[in-house]
Amino acid sequence: MQEMEEVEDLNLRYEGASAPVDTARQGAGRKNLRQLAGAAVFILPGLVLFLTFIVGPMLYSFRISFYDWKILRPELSEWIGLQNYANALANPIFRRAVINTFAYAVVTVPGQILLGLAVAVLLNQEIRGRAGFRLFYYLPVITSWVIVSLLFEYMFSGQAGLINYVLRDVLKLINKNILWLADPILVFVPIHLLGIWKGIGWTAVIILAGLQVIPEHLDEAAQVDGAGPFQRFIYITVPLLRPTFVFLIVVLTIGALNAYISNLLITNGGDPLDLAHFVLTLMYEATFTRLEFGYGSAISYLLTGIVFAISVVQIRMLRRQVET
Amino acid sequence: MTIPFWYMFITSLKPQSYIFEFPPRLWPREVTLQNYTAALGKDRFGLYFLNSLFVAVSSTSLTVLISSLLAYGFARLRFPGREVLFYIILSGMMIPPVMLIIPQFIVSKRLDLLDSFLGLILVYVTMNLSLNTFLLRGFFEDIPRDLEEAALIDGASQWATFWRIVMPLSRAGLAVVTIFTFLYSWDEFPWAHVAIKETSKRTLPIAIALFQSQHLTEWGQVFAASIIALLPVVIVFSIFQRYFIRGIATTGLKG
Numbered sequence: 225m226q227e228m229e230e231v232e233d234l235n236l237r238y239e240g241a242s243a244p245v246d247t248a249r250q251g252a253g254r255k256n257l258r259q260l261a262g263a264a265v266f267i268l269p270g271l272v273l274f275l276t277f278i279v280g281p282m283l284y285s286f287r288i289s290f291y292d293w294k295i296l297r298p299e300l301s302e303w304i305g306l307q308n309y310a311n312a313l314a315n316p317i318f319r320r321a322v323i324n325t326f327a328y329a330v331v332t333v334p335g336q337i338l339l340g341l342a343v344a345v346l347l348n349q350e351i352r353g354r355a356g357f358r359l360f361y362y363l364p365v366i367t368s369w370v371i372v373s374l375l376f377e378y379m380f381s382g383q384a385g386l387i388n389y390v391l392r393d394v395l396k397l398i399n400k401n402i403l404w405l406a407d408p409i410l411v412f413v414p415i416h417l418l419g420i421w422k423g424i425g426w427t428a429v430i431i432l433a434g435l436q437v438i439p440e441h442l443d444e445a446a447q448v449d450g451a452g453p454f455q456r457f458i459y460i461t462v463p464l465l466r467p468t469f470v471f472l473i474v475v476l477t478i479g480a481l482n483a484y485i486s487n488l489l490i491t492n493g494g495d496p497l498d499l500a501h502f503v504l505t506l507m508y509e510a511t512f513t514r515l516e517f518g519y520g521s522a523i524s525y526l527l528t529g530i531v532f533a534i535s536v537v538q539i540r541m542l543r544r545q546v547e548t
Numbered sequence: 549m550t551i552p553f554w555y556m557f558i559t560s561l562k563p564q565s566y567i568f569e570f571p572p573r574l575w576p577r578e579v580t581l582q583n584y585t586a587a588l589g590k591d592r593f594g595l596y597f598l599n600s601l602f603v604a605v606s607s608t609s610l611t612v613l614i615s616s617l618l619a620y621g622f623a624r625l626r627f628p629g630r631e632v633l634f635y636i637i638l639s640g641m642m643i644p645p646v647m648l649i650i651p652q653f654i655v656s657k658r659l660d661l662l663d664s665f666l667g668l669i670l671v672y673v674t675m676n677l678s679l680n681t682f683l684l685r686g687f688f689e690d691i692p693r694d695l696e697e698a699a700l701i702d703g704a705s706q707w708a709t710f711w712r713i714v715m716p717l718s719r720a721g722l723a724v725v726t727i728f729t730f731l732y733s734w735d736e737f738p739w740a741h742v743a744i745k746e747t748s749k750r751t752l753p754i755a756i757a758l759f760q761s762q763h764l765t766e767w768g769q770v771f772a773a774s775i776i777a778l779l780p781v782v783i784v785f786s787i788f789q790r791y792f793i794r795g796i797a798t799t800g801l802k803g
Binding site: 230256259260265267268269270271272273276277278280281282284285288295335358359360362363364366367368369370371372374375376377378379386407421424429430432433443478481482484485489492504507508511517520521524525528531532535 | 550552553555556559613614615617618620621625626627629632633635636637640642643644645646648649650651652654655659668671673674675677678681706707710734735736737738742750752753756757759760767770771774777778781782785786789792793796797798
């Protein structure tokens with residue numbers, strides 16, 4: 225009797241195994257219940273965490289974005305409908321932040337991909353001691369944003385920063401020290417450079433993986449036909465890397481639109497007159513400094529909407545021409 | 549590529565008066581360890597280091613455990629709603645992480661998890677769940693079923709099969725999860741910054757960010773502290789680098 229049950233267990237729970245036992249037995253309901261019970265141990269812990277800390281918060285945040293939310297006495301919050309959203313969209317500081325954020329994405333995404341491609345191609349040539357190299361180009365990737373932001377802030381310091389020194393005294397390109405960090409536009413130079421620099425290693429690894437899958441015979445055939453290395457690169461390698469590029473563009477864009485630590489630390493919150501904000505640093509300030517939780521939630525949902533829309537557009541546009 | 553790091557290292561060895569020396573040099577005139585001693589002595593830095601260590605190790609172990617359970621459930625077990633559930637969990641990867649900070653803060657407040665390591669750990673685990681479950685499911689599916697089927701026929705329970713057969717065979721996948729999560733927890737700043745206000749519970753990224761003071765930022769110490777903070781990361785990476793690279797490559801290929 226025991227054995228019969230266990231065989232039944234096997235058949236019920238194991239994918240692809242055919243069930244020689246009579247499946248009309250006791251109806252599907254009981255079977256589902258048993259499957260659920262068996263799977264519960266495995267699924268529940270993760271599911272509970274996911275619901276508590278991701279799904280729940282998302283729904284909650286959505287809800288409070290429609291209120292003038294009082295974090296200290298939530299029961300006093302007033303319903304204000306779309307007011308938070310309207311306020312954000314009308315606010316010139318918010319609009320400026322959106323522009324800044326977009327600019328960051330437009331600069332850093334191609335930057336990371338191009339430089340990552342260069343590094344990947346270099347690494348693809350079999351150089352000895354490659355494993356030792358890895359730490360070097362990976363160091364920016366695994367270092368905390370906090371550390372590298374402070375580092376760049378230091379290098380771009382107005383008084384005696386390394387960059388000013390190189391530009392002024394070594395390359396003699398400028399006359400006076402540039403006060404990078406005080407200017408609402410120039411402050412983005414270190415921020416963008418940091419964004420690119422930090423991602424190159426990661427991008428290179430992804431591209432490298434994509435390069436490995438390219439069949440060599442295509443390249444060899446082209447060589448036989450007389451194509452030079454540059455031509456082979458443009459006409460064979462790059463097109464075949466298309467899926468990789470699509471993936472990178474989408475993922476890097478999402479990351480770029482969500483950037484904020486570097487901005488927070490380098491500009492100290494929007495720098496002069498709130499002109500240098502990213503959308504998320506603005507959200508952070510609104511929420512945790514001014515305690516406007518509803519407004520902050522609205523901003524974050526606006527950003528999520530933008531990110532989502534852009535991702536969808538990108539995927540549609542880029543996938544359309546993939547050749548098999 | 550590494551010039552910035554070299555510069556940081558050199559600066560950490562310079563005495564304070566040379567920090568803004570002009571012209572800035574890429575080789576120190578005078579080498580001193582006083583930044584290191586100051587940073588270590590300052591304000592319970594050692595404590596913050598241990599805090600980070602505790603949080604990172606706990607988050608990593610818990611993530612490995614819970615995401616493998618989840619991944620195994622999705623890879624091998626059959627139950628109603630399995631596919632839907634998997635995609636829901638997967639969609640977690642697409643949510644902009646910082647967007648969750650506000651509501652996670654509110655939820656943690658309700659659950660009395662603020663200013664606690666548990667609060668940090670649980671959120672860290674959750675944030676890593678989607679990606680790691682996705683990765684591990686892939687690894688588990690690649691293991692030939694015969695081994696598990698043999699065990700089941702011999703009377704082993706699902707749990708025993710999971711624990712004694714599948715897990716040991718998945719070392720590579722588990723290594724990937726370990727290193728991803730460790731690095732994440734060690735370096736993480738946004739959530740830690742928001743959730744921990746009590747000084748004694750601070751983690752390293754918070755401590756380093758705070759070095760940037762209102763008056764004179766002591767860059768030498770900032771960088772000394774940063775170098776110290778980087779050591780575990782470098783060590784863990786060096787040990788696990790094969791898996792790390794493989795993990796990233798897999799994400800890209802399956803993406």
